[in-house]
Amino acid sequence: MFKKEFSPGAKSKVKSSAQRAIRAKVIETYPLIEPYIDEVLPKKEQLDLVKIPDRVSLYCNGGTPLFWQHMDDPIVPHLQLVHKYPWCFTRVRIDRGGIRFVLSGATLMVPGLTSPGGRLPGGEESEEWANGGKEIEAGDVVVVDAEGKENACLVGVLKMGTKEMKEKKKGPAIENGHYVGDGLWKLDLS
Amino acid sequence: MADTENTPAPATDLKPARKVVYCGVCTLPPEYCEYGGTVKKCQDWLEDHNPTLYAQLYSADAAAQNLSTLSVDAQKRAEKDAQKKAAKASAQEARESEKRATSKIIIKRVERNKRKYVTEISGLEAFGLELKKVAKEFGKKFATGSSVTKTAAGGEEITVQGDVSDDVFDWLTEKYEEIPEENIELVEDKKKKSAA
């Protein structure tokens, strides 16, 4: 999605009614975020909307990017927000070998998730990727952690449900996500 | 109302937001620096700014662990990849520094009306300065109008209201030590005067 670097477009203030709608949408998409919503999207603080290329709207609070949305696709957290509150999102993990492909903007492929270093829902219960044994559906937003790393490297919409991934063990898993070091990551909002 | 004071605050088991260190060189979390082309610089930065994390990430143990989970083949590919990236980054850096050495910033004083001047500053982008930001800063610093304008040649420059040539020169040389003074030229546009 953001392979190239770009400059921010026009910035506007989000009206409080729209701000409420965004809060509701965020909670609906990420139920785990609810207890933290006042920290993440404080009611009294002004939310700004910055237009960025390819019809993406970026919501931010001053210089802090929070969420972005491509047209009517799901609203997706910026990775800096994910790094602060990783437990608010559904997560999977890729093996170490897949990291450099993700960081070069390639499509995340299923084998990176199904290999021994990868993690999908239903694994070891105590691990943060277990998701209570519940599979994740195609179209859902997932945060992608990496083997041996503390911070997530990618966030995006699943192309294939995790159940199907386990059966097929191949094919694209996430296209056009937002990864650390991409144009959105490097965007200067100051 | 009086007993509200005694009501315990709602129990919160909220975790505090994680504080993440980001690399001052490549902006990524330092654990991902190895995938950029600036590993060496990143490593130096981390050693200076966060020795604890540096020890964690760059100890011999950590390096061995990193590699042990990759097949020999994948290790080789990753290594080759890293070399390519590093070569690319250093070539880019060389290009940029050469560009810097030969580039000139021109600060031009232009007479608009009698005793009314504007100052046009061009060439800043060659030194990695962002015109929009610098224009804003000039506006604040000199309390005057300042904006990015298109040049006839199709490029962009900064136009500041008033004669601030000397101030701009001082500001640039003080704030950006990497810009050599001899690469900044002060000129005067007198074409309107001579036409009069």
Ligand SMILES: [Zn+2]
């Ligand atoms: Zn770095």
